[in-house]
Amino acid sequence: MFNFLVAFRFLREGRAQTALILFGITMGIAVQVFLNSLIIGLQRSLIERTVGSAPHITASMPDIVPEASLRTEDGRPALTQVVTNEGNVKPIRDWQPVVGQLEKLGAFKTINVVARGSGFILQGEKSLPVVLQGFELDRADALYHIRRRMTAGRYEVGGNTVLIGTELAAKLRVGVGGSLRITVPSGAADIFPVGGVFDLESQPVNESWVVISLARAQTLFGLDRGVTEVELQVDDVFAAAHWARDLRASFPGLKWLSWQETNAALLAALQSQSSSSYMIQLFVLLSVTLGIASVLAVSVVQKARQIGILKAVGAMTRTVSRIFLIQGAVLGFAGSLLGSLGGWALVRLFLALRPPQAGGFPITVGFGAIVLSVAVATAAGTLAAYVPARRAARLNPIEVIRNG
Amino acid sequence: MAEFIALRDIRKTYGTTVPTHALRGITVDFAAGEYAAIIGRSGSGKTTLLNIMGTLDRPTSGALAVDGEDLFLLDDDGLARFRNRTVGFIFQFHHLLPEFNALENVLIPYRVYRGRVAGDVLRRGKELLERVGVGNRMYNRANNLSGGEQQRVAIARALINEPRIVFADEPTGNLDSDTSEDVKALLRRINSELGTTFLIVTHDRHIAAGCDRVVEIDDGLITRDFRTADASEDENWQKLAPCNCRERERGF
Numbered sequence: 001m002f003n004f005l006v007a008f009r010f011l012r013e014g015r016a017q018t019a020l021i022l023f024g025i026t027m028g029i030a031v032q033v034f035l036n037s038l039i040i041g042l043q044r045s046l047i048e049r050t051v052g053s054a055p056h057i058t059a060s061m062p063d064i065v066p067e068a069s070l071r072t073e074d075g076r077p078a079l080t081q082v083v084t085n086e087g088n089v090k091p092i093r094d095w096q097p098v099v100g101q102l103e104k105l106g107a108f109k110t111i112n113v114v115a116r117g118s119g120f121i122l123q124g125e126k127s128l129p130v131v132l133q134g135f136e137l138d139r140a141d142a143l144y145h146i147r148r149r150m151t152a153g154r155y156e157v158g159g160n161t162v163l164i165g166t167e168l169a170a171k172l173r174v175g176v177g178g179s180l181r182i183t184v185p186s187g188a189a190d191i192f193p194v195g196g197v198f199d200l201e202s203q204p205v206n207e208s209w210v211v212i213s214l215a216r217a218q219t220l221f222g223l224d225r226g227v228t229e230v231e232l233q234v235d236d237v238f239a240a241a242h243w244a245r246d247l248r249a250s251f252p253g254l255k256w257l258s259w260q261e262t263n264a265a266l267l268a269a270l271q272s273q274s275s276s277s278y279m280i281q282l283f284v285l286l287s288v289t290l291g292i293a294s295v296l297a298v299s300v301v302q303k304a305r306q307i308g309i310l311k312a313v314g315a316m317t318r319t320v321s322r323i324f325l326i327q328g329a330v331l332g333f334a335g336s337l338l339g340s341l342g343g344w345a346l347v348r349l350f351l352a353l354r355p356p357q358a359g360g361f362p363i364t365v366g367f368g369a370i371v372l373s374v375a376v377a378t379a380a381g382t383l384a385a386y387v388p389a390r391r392a393a394r395l396n397p398i399e400v401i402r403n404g
Numbered sequence: 405m406a407e408f409i410a411l412r413d414i415r416k417t418y419g420t421t422v423p424t425h426a427l428r429g430i431t432v433d434f435a436a437g438e439y440a441a442i443i444g445r446s447g448s449g450k451t452t453l454l455n456i457m458g459t460l461d462r463p464t465s466g467a468l469a470v471d472g473e474d475l476f477l478l479d480d481d482g483l484a485r486f487r488n489r490t491v492g493f494i495f496q497f498h499h500l501l502p503e504f505n506a507l508e509n510v511l512i513p514y515r516v517y518r519g520r521v522a523g524d525v526l527r528r529g530k531e532l533l534e535r536v537g538v539g540n541r542m543y544n545r546a547n548n549l550s551g552g553e554q555q556r557v558a559i560a561r562a563l564i565n566e567p568r569i570v571f572a573d574e575p576t577g578n579l580d581s582d583t584s585e586d587v588k589a590l591l592r593r594i595n596s597e598l599g600t601t602f603l604i605v606t607h608d609r610h611i612a613a614g615c616d617r618v619v620e621i622d623d624g625l626i627t628r629d630f631r632t633a634d635a636s637e638d639e640n641w642q643k644l645a646p647c648n649c650r651e652r653e654r655g656f
Contacts, residue, residue: 306503310501312487
């Protein structure tokens with residue numbers, strides 16, 4: 001207790017010095033908290049944009065690999081390249097029991113099945129490639145949120161009626177009531193009336209998607225009631241890779257891929273963004289620590305007389321060193337608390353200047369992040385005080401007493 | 405005479421290339437409850453001796469025992485504990501902590517070990533400040549007190565742990581003659597009331613003359629060691645020659 005009293009008195013007595021270093025720590029931690037919140041917010045919104053309306057895990061049939069008839073001398077297949085026919089996708093025929101089991105697991109936010117295939121639209125001289133999405137509309141809407149993003153017509157398909165994106169509608173200059181002639185790789189072709197136009201806020205989607213009923217897609221592509229893909233969303237997007245691994249074990253006949261595997265580049269970008277943010281935070285923390293250390297080193301010299309007196313009247317070395325360790329911890333703790341408040345204020349300011357409605361993205365200051373910041377800064381402050389504390393503890397009282 | 409404080413051939417040398425011999429073999433005993441002055445010219449080694457007896461400084465060689473305990477066998481923390489429990493210091497320059505008020509300064513030697521101050525210790529601190537005559541200034545910051553007041557607070561601080569020995573280095577060195585007389589009387593009263601051993605390094609002829617025993621040091625050796633009761637006042641006054649003890653009238 002006495003250690004604390006002396007530590008606080010020393011800090012209070014060196015008012016200007018204490019205020020200055022507290023200001024420094026506050027600024028450092030404020031930047032740290034703000035930067036951390038910003039990066040987390042940015043990444044969250046980036047991930048939300050990338051996979052929020054996209055499957056987190058997809059299942060399809062594995063590629064058909066022809067059995068090699070030629071073998072090398074040591075028995076390995078001599079075939080070096082497998083050419084697959086993209087247009088000739090192998091369907092998942094028994095998808096219904098799979099979906100049934102997935103539903104029973106209850107771990108998936110949405111489960112969608114799709115009969116997907118490519119086609120092209122001929123209009124005059126133009127030939128536009130499109131992707132036909134054979135959907136069960138309710139299942140698909142839970143994943144892609146198309147219903148509320150319809151710009152014209154109704155979210156309904158049936159028979160040959162299709163829904164197309166805004167970009168494709170603009171290119172073809174067709175709208176609700178118009179019709180398209182679509183040819184599929186097998187050579188089959190038909191006329192499809194446009195029942196509605198959607199805007200999924202992504203140019204490639206708006207330009208290439210043609211939504212069609214699942215049943216029509218199945219007959220069009222000759223899938224025989226099968227689907228080409230089962231698409232899943234999980235609650236925690238980062239758990240997707242883990243789930244994919246589990247599903248691979250449970251359903252070995254299917255090829256399961258998580259979004260992390262199909263978006264490796266995005267993940268690498270996010271990771272390097274995180275690392276650079278950590279680097280900046282580390283350097284902020286380092287300068288905070290060095291600041292505390294240098295202020296306390298000066299303080300030991302300034303308070304040499306007091307330390308000498310305390311030792312003369314019987315303070316033990318550990319009492320003296322604790323006085324300085326406490327000062328370091330108090331500076332780190334108080335500074336990081338103020339800094340967290342400052343970081344929160346910066347986040348509010350940022351949000352006021354760039355509200356999420358106006359193209360910004362939502363940022364929140366996590367309570368856990370603040371607790372971590374305060375804990376780390378307090379520990380760093382204590383650590384910073386270590387060398388000054390040792391010097392103070394080793395001070396010989398006689399030097400001070402003798403020299404007045 | 406029981407040897408409460410026993411010094412055996414204490415030597416202290418400063419520097420290695422050009423050694424300065426501050427103490428060149430001091431052997432002396434002090435009894436419990438003794439009220440003794442250590443006098444000598446500036447640089448004679450008397451303060452060094454006091455600091456060694458107070459364990460603030462270690463001798464180059466020699467032994468020191470207090471109440472039969474060989475002190476220089478203790479480590480730094482052991483010595484700190486000894487200083488805290490057994491010894492009170494009154495320094496020439498008061499050495500109060502400016503961050504604390506008078507009462508807090510008095511309580512520091514107690515709190516350094518025991519942390520929280522119990523009611524009776526707080527009462528003792530206040531009583532001590534009353535007794536040294538600064539009871540009305542106990543909540544003033546140390547640096548808002550006059551030199552005399554600071555010295556009185558320092559005396560109260562030296563006594564808070566009820567030490568068996570008080571080492572005083574020029575306790576009146578920085579005080580005017582009236583205050584100096586008060587402090588002298590105060591120390592004497594504490595000695596007779598509590599039986600506390602006092603070893604006082606002084607330049608002040610009046611203080612030395614008021615002690616029971618005078619030990620004179622010159623050039624690191626004891627040159628005279630006498631009891632004031634063994635001679636008349638005039639003889640004592642002559643022994644405390646002006647070359648050893650400055651006349652107070654000349655000031656400091």
